[in-house]
Amino acid sequence: MATAKPAREVNTANVNQIPIAIIGATGYTGMELVRLLSFHPGVSIVALTSRQQAGEKYGILNHTLEELDVPKIAKKVKGVFLCLPHHEAMNTAQEFRSWGVKVIDLSADFRLKKVETYEKWYGKHTQKKLIQEAVYGLPELHRAEIASAKLVAAPGCYATTNILALTPLLAEKMILPHDIISDSKSGVTGAGRSAQVDSLFSEVNDSFKAYKIASHRHTPEMEQELSIVAGEEVTLLFSPHLVPMDRGILSTIYARPTRKWTTAQLLKAYKKFYKNEKFIKILPEGSWPATKQVRGTNNCLISVLYDARTERIVITAALDNLTKGASGQAVQCFNLMFGFAEEMALTQTALIP
Numbered sequence: 001m002a003t004a005k006p007a008r009e010v011n012t013a014n015v016n017q018i019p020i021a022i023i024g025a026t027g028y029t030g031m032e033l034v035r036l037l038s039f040h041p042g043v044s045i046v047a048l049t050s051r052q053q054a055g056e057k058y059g060i061l062n063h064t065l066e067e068l069d070v071p072k073i074a075k076k077v078k079g080v081f082l083c084l085p086h087h088e089a090m091n092t093a094q095e096f097r098s099w100g101v102k103v104i105d106l107s108a109d110f111r112l113k114k115v116e117t118y119e120k121w122y123g124k125h126t127q128k129k130l131i132q133e134a135v136y137g138l139p140e141l142h143r144a145e146i147a148s149a150k151l152v153a154a155p156g157c158y159a160t161t162n163i164l165a166l167t168p169l170l171a172e173k174m175i176l177p178h179d180i181i182s183d184s185k186s187g188v189t190g191a192g193r194s195a196q197v198d199s200l201f202s203e204v205n206d207s208f209k210a211y212k213i214a215s216h217r218h219t220p221e222m223e224q225e226l227s228i229v230a231g232e233e234v235t236l237l238f239s240p241h242l243v244p245m246d247r248g249i250l251s252t253i254y255a256r257p258t259r260k261w262t263t264a265q266l267l268k269a270y271k272k273f274y275k276n277e278k279f280i281k282i283l284p285e286g287s288w289p290a291t292k293q294v295r296g297t298n299n300c301l302i303s304v305l306y307d308a309r310t311e312r313i314v315i316t317a318a319l320d321n322l323t324k325g326a327s328g329q330a331v332q333c334f335n336l337m338f339g340f341a342e343e344m345a346l347t348q349t350a351l352i353p
């Protein structure tokens with residue numbers, strides 16, 4: 001009888017590999033990190049944590065989930081990915097930083113530069129000093145700062161889509177900064193893996209709904225980053241929607257032009273702005289992105305149109321909320337922080353169908 005192949009060993013670090021830990025490894029972003037980092041030749045996963053499944057084997061990996069014990073893990077790793085809910089991440093980030101470990105936090109805890117803005121949208125912040133040390137982890141805007149950062153705040157999934165979609169037009173002053181409407185639709189994994197009535201199959205399947213219109217928590221980080229790009233205050237009306245699919249975000253954004261443009265002029269601005277970006281794909285005139293085209297990839301597809309009849313610019317952008325919207329982007333930041341090629345472990349093509 002053939003003997004079974006031994007499970008893949010993940011906890012013996014090669015000298016050339018960076019030992020890392022994933023904190024909150026049983027959630028959707030944690031599992032996506034394991035998937036992506038399994039392709040990364042420069043990484044050794046040495047710890048995966050979970051409170052509820054501590055002691056259990058982790059999927060196909062020869063690794064046992066463990067409780068979060070910061071001193072024990074910090075002694076073994078150089079970098080950690082925090083895949084915890086907001087509020088849970090901030091103190092854990094501080095503890096790892098006190099051990100000199102570089103932190104990539106996927107929660108919202110260090111994305112907002114103004115403490116009062118964080119506290120208005122999320123509640124009390126207990127690690128205020130660390131906020132200024134954190135770099136907003138969108139490589140297309142903050143590449144050099146991320147490369148030297150010790151603490152990176154990976155952006156939200158909706159935020160990544162909308163910031164990438166609007167940046168070239170605001171940078172080139174082609175749209176008015178106070179008349180922007182984003183109508184964004186997300187798959188259900190955007191809400192995380194914990195049991196909630198709103199995410200049940202019978203609530204979500206065969207339905208399509210808007211939620212948190214003009215009050216979603218990604219609004220302040222989008223306005224923060226877009227205001228930096230524009231050099232003036234940007235306000236955005238943000239309308240999120242829930243779509244009965246697992247992964248993906250599609251945003252349709254409406255903006256007023258600063259003067260009459262042609263679609264060709266707008267496309268030229270996007271191509272110029274993103275000419276060296278490997279993960280941003282500008283679609284030809286008349287093509288519109290679909291979430292299936294980005295599933296499991298770190299790409300963001302963008303299309304733009306000037307509608308002369310209504311004097312509006314319409315931008316459409318698609319990405320995978322778990323990849324470019326979360327874990328893929330976190331790996332992109334990790335690569336910059338540890339001196340790897342930025343696209344390492346991130347060159348997968350879309351999983352179709």
Ligand SMILES: NC(=O)c1ccc[n+]([C@@H]2O[C@H](COP(=O)([O-])OP(=O)(O)OC[C@H]3O[C@@H](n4cnc5c(N)ncnc54)[C@H](OP(=O)(O)O)[C@@H]3O)[C@@H](O)[C@H]2O)c1
Pocket residue numbers: 023024025026027028029030049050051052053082083084085086088106107108155156157189190191192193194321322325326
């Ligand atoms: N889902 C997305 O598309 C997405 C995109 C961008 C950013 N994010 C952000 O990334 C972070 C992780 O998101 P996710 O979707 O992976 O969440 P999730 O699926 O709910 O997973 C959360 C993970 O954290 C652990 N955990 C530890 N303490 C916890 C606590 N007090 N409450 C709940 N879970 C706790 C959970 O395992 P145990 O309960 O066993 O400890 C689990 O492994 C969040 O801050 C989220 O906002 C998510």
